[in-house]
Amino acid sequence: MKNALAIAKKELNIYFATPIAYVMFTLFVVIGSYFFLRLLGAYEQASLMYMRFNSPEMMNRLNFQDAIFRALFGNLGVILIFVVPFLTMRLVAEEKKQKTIELLYSTPVTPGQIVWGKYLAALAILVCTLTFTLLYPALVQIVAKDPNGVEWRSIFLGYAGLFLLGAAYMALGLFVSSLTESQVVAALITFVVLLMTWIIGWTAAETEGATREVVTYLSSVSHLDSFSKGTVDLKDLVYFVSICALGLFATHRAVEAHRWS
Amino acid sequence: MIEVSHLSKSYRDLKAVDDVSFQVQSGEILGFLGPNGAGKTTTMRILTGVLPPTSGTVKVSGFDVFEQPLEVKKRIGYLPENPPLYTDMTVRAYLRFVASIKGVPRKARDGEVDRVAQKTNCTQFIQRVIGNLSKGQRQRVGLAQALLGDPEVLILDEPTVGLDPAQIIEVRQLIKSLAGKHTIVLSTHILPEVTAICQKALIISQGKVVAYDTLDNLQRAHAGAATADGQTGPMPSLEEIFLKLTSA
Numbered sequence: 399m400k401n402a403l404a405i406a407k408k409e410l411n412i413y414f415a416t417p418i419a420y421v422m423f424t425l426f427v428v429i430g431s432y433f434f435l436r437l438l439g440a441y442e443q444a445s446l447m448y449m450r451f452n453s454p455e456m457m458n459r460l461n462f463q464d465a466i467f468r469a470l471f472g473n474l475g476v477i478l479i480f481v482v483p484f485l486t487m488r489l490v491a492e493e494k495k496q497k498t499i500e501l502l503y504s505t506p507v508t509p510g511q512i513v514w515g516k517y518l519a520a521l522a523i524l525v526c527t528l529t530f531t532l533l534y535p536a537l538v539q540i541v542a543k544d545p546n547g548v549e550w551r552s553i554f555l556g557y558a559g560l561f562l563l564g565a566a567y568m569a570l571g572l573f574v575s576s577l578t579e580s581q582v583v584a585a586l587i588t589f590v591v592l593l594m595t596w597i598i599g600w601t602a603a604e605t606e607g608a609t610r611e612v613v614t615y616l617s618s619v620s621h622l623d624s625f626s627k628g629t630v631d632l633k634d635l636v637y638f639v640s641i642c643a644l645g646l647f648a649t650h651r652a653v654e655a656h657r658w659s
Numbered sequence: 660m661i662e663v664s665h666l667s668k669s670y671r672d673l674k675a676v677d678d679v680s681f682q683v684q685s686g687e688i689l690g691f692l693g694p695n696g697a698g699k700t701t702t703m704r705i706l707t708g709v710l711p712p713t714s715g716t717v718k719v720s721g722f723d724v725f726e727q728p729l730e731v732k733k734r735i736g737y738l739p740e741n742p743p744l745y746t747d748m749t750v751r752a753y754l755r756f757v758a759s760i761k762g763v764p765r766k767a768r769d770g771e772v773d774r775v776a777q778k779t780n781c782t783q784f785i786q787r788v789i790g791n792l793s794k795g796q797r798q799r800v801g802l803a804q805a806l807l808g809d810p811e812v813l814i815l816d817e818p819t820v821g822l823d824p825a826q827i828i829e830v831r832q833l834i835k836s837l838a839g840k841h842t843i844v845l846s847t848h849i850l851p852e853v854t855a856i857c858q859k860a861l862i863i864s865q866g867k868v869v870a871y872d873t874l875d876n877l878q879r880a881h882a883g884a885a886t887a888d889g890q891t892g893p894m895p896s897l898e899e900i901f902l903k904l905t906s907a
Contacts, residue, residue, distance in 0.1 A: 404759040408745070411756075415747045415788070501743035501804070504707040505760045506732040658711060 401507045405515025406522070409489070413523055418484065422523075426474075426481050427530045433473040434534045437466045462538055463549045463628065471556040471626035474531060475619045478564050479596055483588035485523055486571025487581040489516045490653065495579045499656070509653045513572070513646055520568040528560055552628030559625025562638035563618060567592055569645025576652040592618070660685040660842040661706065661812060666715035668701050675701040677866035678715070683859075685811075686839045690857030691846035694905050698866040699846040700740050703814050706844065707737040719812055733762065736810040738818055742801025746790035750781060750800055753789060754807065761808040771807060778833060779803040780826075794821035802830065806837075813843045819852060831856050850897045860897070864905040 413419040444465065448456040493499040502512055539548045571588040578584050599617025602610050614620060618641075621634040661683040668676040676698040683689045693699050704710040706717055708728045716723060722730040745753055754772040763771050776782045779799045784792060789800060798821045805813055818834065819827045835856050837843060847853060853860050853874070860877060862870040870877060874897070881900045895903075 401760050404756060407759075408748070408752075408756045411752055412745060412747045496743070496746070497739065497741050498743040498745055500704070500709050500737075500739050501757065502760070503709040504732060504735065504737040504739075505757070506729045506762060507760050508729070657709065 399511075399514075401511040402514035402518060405502075405507070405512060406518040409516055409519030410522060412488075413485075413519065418488075419523060419526075422481050422485055423527055423530060426477060426527050427533075429477050430470075430474055430531050430534070433477075434466075434470055437469055438538075441465045461549075462535075462542070462547060463552050463626075466538070467535065467553060467556060468623070468626045470534065471560055471622060472619060474528075474560055475563050475622045476596065478560070478567055479589070479592040481527070482564065482567040482571050482592060483585040486520060486568055486575050486588060487585035488575070489520065489572050490576040490649070491578050491581045491584045494656065495581075503657060509650055512653055513650045517569065517572055517646060517649075520572060521565060524561065524564040524568060528557060528564070532557075549628065552626070555628050555630065556622075556626040558630075559622045559634070562625075562635070562642075563622050566618065566638045566641035566645070569642045569649070573645045573649045573652065576649045576656070595619075660687075660720060661844065662716075662718040663702075663706070664716055666702065666705060666717060667713050668698075668705060668710070669713045674866050676705070676712075679863065679866070679868050680715075681861055681868065681871055683842055683844060685842055687859060688834070688838045688843045688845060688857045690853035690860040691844055691863070692848065692850070692853060692860055692901060693846075693863040694848070697863045697905075699863065700816055702863070703737075703816050703844065703846060704739075707735050707814050708732050709737075709739075733808075734811045736805035736807070736813045738801050738805040738813075738815045740816045740820075742797055742804070744789045744797055744800060744804075747788065749788050750776070750785045750792075753800065754785075754803060757804045758807045761810075763808050771809075775803040775806040778806060780829065795823060795826055798822055799826070799830075802833075811841060813837065813841050813845075815843065815845045817847055818845060819847065819849065827852075850901055854897050862901060862904055869904040870900070 441460075441462070445457070445460060448460060490499075493502070535548050535550070535553045542548065570591055571584075574588045574591065575581075575584040578587075595616065595618035598613055599620050602613045602617065605613055615633075615637065621637050624631040624634050663682070664680045666676055666679045667674065679698075679702060681689070691699050691702070701710065705712045706719070706724065708724045708731055711725065716725070718724070719731045720734050722734075724731045748756070751772060754776065755768055758768045758771050759765075773782075776785050779802045781796070781799050781803050784796055789797065792800065798818070802815070802818055805815065815834070819830050822830060831852065834843060834845065838856075845857065857874065859873050860870070861868060872880070877897070877900055878894050881895050881903065
């Protein structure tokens with residue numbers, strides 16, 4: 399564990415010594431803010447319309463969680479598909495290319511510690527990225543001046559979902575990075591893999607029966623929805639945790655196998 | 660201290676190391692010689708547990724590299740051919756990281772980093788980012804990294820590459836001063852280096868050991884034919900022995 403933490407610390411040191419972390423934070427927040435403002439605008443229009451029709455019933459049904467944050471979390475989940483490949487690409491590929499992996503192999507560090515260390519660093523970056531977006535519910539809370547305006551419990555569950563989704567993406571990205579020496583190749587393949595887990599959900603509408611069930615289950619972003627509704631579904635939890643476990647296990651194998659090649 | 664027996668390593672059809680055996684006693688410096696591509700680096704990578712051998716065994720301080728890799732790695736400092744440096748880190752951050760994965764306790768880490776930096780003359784650029792250092796400075800950081808944790812065994816792959824003549828002499832003196840306390844295996848193709856610092860030389864060519872003896876014995880064995888008045892012939896230099904053995 400101590401070695402894993404040392405490696406995580408080193409990875410974070412490099413993330414923040416190079417522009418990559420800052421660029422990713424900025425991009426994530428810029429795109430996230432764009433979606434947030436769009437959703438806020440739509441909320442405003444809807445509430446104006448309901449007021450004009452003078453329908454208190456509709457007004458009661460309108461709430462921040464459903465109108466803004468559920469959609470926003472879905473959007474942020476999709477943005478992660480674009481951001482994660484650039485965060486994970488260098489994790490193992492760079493060590494192989496620069497031959498620094500020889501240092502890790504010749505010191506008393508096990509492959510498991512290497513994988514954990516790198517994954518922990520990736521998760522720390524993920525948490526940082528998501529923390530910036532806490533600004534959106536905070537802004538709504540401040541402007542709404544309504545103590546019951548923002549359902550913080552649902553917000554935090556939504557963030558838990560986003561974190562799990564990001565963690566699953568990071569595990570897949572880490573694995574792809576451990577297969578190649580080229581960071582560009584790692585980023586591209588990770589991007590395609592993550593994109594596939596999203597767009598496979600689109601085909602669900604065209605299928606039915608068991609196929610539909612399977613396709614819907616495979617789609618990564620759809621597992622986010624129950625969290626952003628403010629509930630935890632065991633099915634979704636199992637989905638994310640099993641992808642993380644699979645990614646880490648495969649990375650461990652790949653790192654171990656690299657020595658034998 | 661280091662026992663290598665019948666070590667072989669093949670990459671598909673290529674035999675990089677072929678039945679190599681040797682021992683290094685505690686406190687000795689072994690010079691590891693051979694033309695490029697002879698298998699020096701491969702042998703060193705196996706010694707340090709980076710690469711698994713195809714067959715044969717390596718023992719360091721009685722621990723088998725393959726069976727108890729962590730025990731061996733705790734006792735070894737390794738400077739690979741290309742120093743394994745993270746170019747985005749500062750020298751100090753890098754050395755602190757290596758010290759921590761080598762198991763130097765947190766409290767002793769700063770002192771240990773300062774100690775090796777001083778020994779290898781890295782102190783004046785310890786705050787700089789490694790990517791901005793010259794080749795010679797990087798080589799010294801690599802050497803500093805190998806010395807961290809004061810390991811019993813040092814495996815140095817061409818430690819003086821890229822250094823200027825003054826630095827070469829400094830590093831040679833440093834390595835010499837480490838002898839006795841440390842067991843050192845050093846590869847090089849600069850032959851005077853071996854004459855200057857090593858007691859024993861191992862010459863390999865195409866993966867096979869062609870000579871393994873003390874420098875004196877090597878010279879005696881390859882001395883010219885005795886002259887008419889019974890004197891032994893001229894003592895050959897290490898260069899001559901090396902060329903004779905590796906050209907065969």
